[in-house]
Amino acid sequence: MILGPVPEGLSPEGWRVLVMTVGATILFITEPIPLPAVALLIILGQVFLLKLDSTVVAKSLMKDSVLFIMGSLMLAVALVKQKLDKRLALLIVRVTGSNTYRIAFGISVFSGILASFIGEHTVAAMMLPVALSLLQLATDDPEKRRALAVLFLFSISYACAMAGIGTPSGGARNAIMIDYLRDFFYAADDPATYEYKVSYLKWMIYAYPVFLIQLPLMHIILRYTFKTDIADLGPAVEKLKEQVGKEGAMEGRHYVAILLFVLTLIGWVGFSSEYGMGTIAILGAVMFLITGLVRWQDLNSGVNWGVVWLYAAAISLGVQMRDTGGAAWVAGIFMDALEPVGLDSGLGLLAAVMVLTTFITNTMSNGAAVAVLGPIVLSIAVGSGTNPLAVGMVTAVSSAFAYFTVIGTPASTIVYSSGYLRSSDFMKVGWRMGIMSFIILALASKYYWPLVGL
Amino acid sequence: MTEDDKRLRILVCIGGGPEAFTGLKFVHRLSEQSCADIALLYVRPLDSGLKSGGMDIRVARENILEWGLELPGMAHLNKARDILADLGEIETESNDDWQHREVSGDPVGEFLREYHNPCGGTISLRLRTATDVTTAVVDEADRFNADLVIIGGSPEPVEGIRKFLTPKALALKIASHIDQSIIVARHLEPGQGHLVCVQDNERSRAMVPKAISYAHACACPITILSVAETEEERTTAQKAVDEAAQTFRLNGIEPHELLVEVGNPAEIISELGYDFSLIVMAESEKPWFAKSFSVAHDVAARSRNSVLIVK
Numbered sequence: 001m002i003l004g005p006v007p008e009g010l011s012p013e014g015w016r017v018l019v020m021t022v023g024a025t026i027l028f029i030t031e032p033i034p035l036p037a038v039a040l041l042i043i044l045g046q047v048f049l050l051k052l053d054s055t056v057v058a059k060s061l062m063k064d065s066v067l068f069i070m071g072s073l074m075l076a077v078a079l080v081k082q083k084l085d086k087r088l089a090l091l092i093v094r095v096t097g098s099n100t101y102r103i104a105f106g107i108s109v110f111s112g113i114l115a116s117f118i119g120e121h122t123v124a125a126m127m128l129p130v131a132l133s134l135l136q137l138a139t140d141d142p143e144k145r146r147a148l149a150v151l152f153l154f155s156i157s158y159a160c161a162m163a164g165i166g167t168p169s170g171g172a173r174n175a176i177m178i179d180y181l182r183d184f185f186y187a188a189d190d191p192a193t194y195e196y197k198v199s200y201l202k203w204m205i206y207a208y209p210v211f212l213i214q215l216p217l218m219h220i221i222l223r224y225t226f227k228t229d230i231a232d233l234g235p236a237v238e239k240l241k242e243q244v245g246k247e248g249a250m251e252g253r254h255y256v257a258i259l260l261f262v263l264t265l266i267g268w269v270g271f272s273s274e275y276g277m278g279t280i281a282i283l284g285a286v287m288f289l290i291t292g293l294v295r296w297q298d299l300n301s302g303v304n305w306g307v308v309w310l311y312a313a314a315i316s317l318g319v320q321m322r323d324t325g326g327a328a329w330v331a332g333i334f335m336d337a338l339e340p341v342g343l344d345s346g347l348g349l350l351a352a353v354m355v356l357t358t359f360i361t362n363t364m365s366n367g368a369a370v371a372v373l374g375p376i377v378l379s380i381a382v383g384s385g386t387n388p389l390a391v392g393m394v395t396a397v398s399s400a401f402a403y404f405t406v407i408g409t410p411a412s413t414i415v416y417s418s419g420y421l422r423s424s425d426f427m428k429v430g431w432r433m434g435i436m437s438f439i440i441l442a443l444a445s446k447y448y449w450p451l452v453g454l
Numbered sequence: 455m456t457e458d459d460k461r462l463r464i465l466v467c468i469g470g471g472p473e474a475f476t477g478l479k480f481v482h483r484l485s486e487q488s489c490a491d492i493a494l495l496y497v498r499p500l501d502s503g504l505k506s507g508g509m510d511i512r513v514a515r516e517n518i519l520e521w522g523l524e525l526p527g528m529a530h531l532n533k534a535r536d537i538l539a540d541l542g543e544i545e546t547e548s549n550d551d552w553q554h555r556e557v558s559g560d561p562v563g564e565f566l567r568e569y570h571n572p573c574g575g576t577i578s579l580r581l582r583t584a585t586d587v588t589t590a591v592v593d594e595a596d597r598f599n600a601d602l603v604i605i606g607g608s609p610e611p612v613e614g615i616r617k618f619l620t621p622k623a624l625a626l627k628i629a630s631h632i633d634q635s636i637i638v639a640r641h642l643e644p645g646q647g648h649l650v651c652v653q654d655n656e657r658s659r660a661m662v663p664k665a666i667s668y669a670h671a672c673a674c675p676i677t678i679l680s681v682a683e684t685e686e687e688r689t690t691a692q693k694a695v696d697e698a699a700q701t702f703r704l705n706g707i708e709p710h711e712l713l714v715e716v717g718n719p720a721e722i723i724s725e726l727g728y729d730f731s732l733i734v735m736a737e738s739e740k741p742w743f744a745k746s747f748s749v750a751h752d753v754a755a756r757s758r759n760s761v762l763i764v765k
Contacts (some may be wrong), residue, residue, distance in 0.1 A: 126517070128514050420526075
């Protein structure tokens, strides 16, 4: 493709960037080589194919969103290591009682609210043993246990996935989109562009209600898709209380961990516009290290640093797509395809972006999906005269609609590792979830977002 | 030669479906006759980084272990252990400790648990992680020094155009790569006899003594079959059957039936083999990448019951 003729209306550099993007996307999905190697190839491609100075490429790799990804991953491992999950389990069953569906909904609510602030992988890793423990205590019958497992595990993973869009710190994809919006549209000397520097609170105003409305609907869908014969978990709940009770009262280190987490949260809400979300996340992780709540060895082995490289390289490539005109050219092709069916502007365009993002996010991680799609959809927004902020929000939110496959979201991958779920379970419930989420997001973008100035 | 050296060493791969669990009755039958050392193996593919969003799934697995819960592979292995215990293969006093080992560097991936059977053999439960399941099974068979590997095959063979569109079944992939004799198990119930397929060549002759030892170990009735591709080759096929029958008789086994057929070997063997517990065949001389085109592997792919490829 690189040696082939450059399409009309596109610069040679833009063509090379597009070829690299297509190649990287294929490698993301098929994984014939280790994923971090894809990141390194993107970096090398920018130097050798685009003839960019290596220092320029190196600088383009490190952004606030990348710092945020590193910091939040370290925080995730640090929080899981505090063993607060047993206390959380106790809190959930105290609130919900022993009714199976109430427990499932309680798991969703707690998972969702936590995941909206600290990332879905953290919450999924903490809640997985809670659910597995209840299953093992509930029944020895493999069929009944699986029926219960499907209900509980999807209650965790889907709640985490849809909550991840609630706040900027909920997932890497949000930080990536915030970076794109700021890089592409914000200019310090132009007050008209200030809306593209999205603050933590503003993101929450746009996205949190979308998550909250979906949560009970998700529970209803799960309840009717995965029915269980075990209506009451009374004995299992009692045994769980007994087991957790043996842990004794919360210790000082637990209170310190909760305090550090709350301070990090306050930092994100109050100071991320000034210092950046990444800085606050790094600060939080450093505080956990300084106070001795977590060892560097634990962080080092629990975080997959290759993924940080991958996001950094994908974002850097996204910037090149914009700079070389590659993103605008692809956007033009999309616009030409959407125009005859009336989806080239307004709500129609938002719906098309939703479908496109949902498709891509089900084939790769949602962060990577936003990193790849971001420059293209934002260029489409500019070309069509649609508000780029709305298009960016729709892309970030719909990247959570990865209900159909195991690899769609980190939370799904984590709960799938329990061995109780089958790939076909995701398809069975995924289409219902997809339709529900599409409708909610479409309604929010049509009626709610204009009310809050988007 | 000590008693331990003579003991049959059987590696059973658990996790590929229900067929491996069904095959445990056959393993018990072999062990009853020869007091086998049995290894039950579950291989879990290593978790991929990007899919877990950057935080390794290992963190979640460690958390599960800290709660005192078992990892998924452990549950499968425990189920297999319970089946063997019900069959009387494991001594009643139980061993509840999983010992961690690090064969390929995953701190929460690899565990071992050992039991003894009443005749003095060992039964080990092995949980491993690997990027490639085939490689891990081949490696474990070598480490265990296995004489026989049993892996569950897909219950229904893939036929027609689907055969060319679907990826090769894991059991067949392992059968191609492994150096030890392997049973691709489907409905592997002992008691319906072995169909030993022979040809007039050295590989087939070398296979017969092993087929005899498995027949002794299983105490199963034997039928010998040779398939000639053309009518002209019938005499050669008859010779192969007679030679094999003589060797069986010399080793104290009277074959139940001697069969010579003409036609497509893989088709005929699969069809006639349906009535037996096990079809026994010699491994092909072809390299691993071409084994699919050999009669033995073709039979393993298309049969509806179990096939033993003797190596």
